[in-house]
Amino acid sequence: MGFSYFYPMNNQEPSIPILGKNETFAALHLKAHEYILEKQEDLEYEYGFGQYDRYTLDENNHILSYFLDNELKLQIEYLIIGQFEKDLQQWTWQWVEQADLLNEGSDLEIIRNYGEFYGMEALHLDKWIADLGYAWAVTAIAAYLRRSLGIFRLQGNSIDQFILLKEIVA
Numbered sequence: 568m569g570f571s572y573f574y575p576m577n578n579q580e581p582s583i584p585i586l587g588k589n590e591t592f593a594a595l596h597l598k599a600h601e602y603i604l605e606k607q608e609d610l611e612y613e614y615g616f617g618q619y620d621r622y623t624l625d626e627n628n629h630i631l632s633y634f635l636d637n638e639l640k641l642q643i644e645y646l647i648i649g650q651f652e653k654d655l656q657q658w659t660w661q662w663v664e665q666a667d668l669l670n671e672g673s674d675l676e677i678i679r680n681y682g683e684f685y686g687m688e689a690l691h692l693d694k695w696i697a698d699l700g701y702a703w704a705v706t707a708i709a710a711y712l713r714r715s716l717g718i719f720r721l722q723g724n725s726i727d728q729f730i731l732l733k734e735i736v737a
Contacts, residue, residue: 592687596704599711606710606717614641614735616717624721630736631719642736643716646674648709651702651727658689658697658705674713674731681712702729 610616619633619640633641649660661675662668668675682690689695689705703720706729710718715731 591685592689595687595708595711599704599707602711603707603718606715610717610732616641631730631732639737643732644734644736645719645730645732647721647728647730648675648678648706649702649729651697651699651729653725653727656696656698657694658702659694660692663693674709678709678712699727702727706731 607616615635616633619635621634623632623634624630625632629645631643631645632639633643647661649658650664651658660679662679669679670676679691682688682692689701690708703718706718706720709715710731713731715733716735717732719730719732721728721730
């Protein structure tokens with residue numbers, strides 16, 4: 568049984584206007600799309616990613632554990648980077664919730680600085696109007712900039728969290 572939280576396999580443009588969208592953002596989004604699809608294929612081939620029937624979160628240690636038939640198959644360290652509020656159609660970067668994630672040299676600080684330097688508002692404004700496609704787009708860009716193993720969506724009733732898969736633990 569597969570999950571429905573994988574990165575979409577198309578490069579569909581978000582349905583709302585993109586903040587600070589320019590040719591640089593479009594080129595970065597295309598590179599990120601290609602990068603994350605390659606990483607997803609690697610995870611599927613090497614670890615059977617997408618074939619597991621459930622997962623658990625260890626929020627204290629930031630470990631995502633995948634199971635098949637109640638047998639632990641894979642553990643990956645993760646980082647929550649933002650959330651998409653469905654009712655409000657709003658993206659919020661995780662540094663709003665956890666200011667300590669903006670430590671010098673941290674993954675989120677680097678993404679935010681990149682957005683500020685290149686004038687990509689979607690990568691540095693705390694919150695903004697978004698759609699689900701936009702949430703996936705900035706998550707893919709974040710993964711590309713940080714050379715993550717992949718991305719993942721934790722679906723909730725009203726809020727979806729987006730994470731970077733950082734490192735295979737077991």
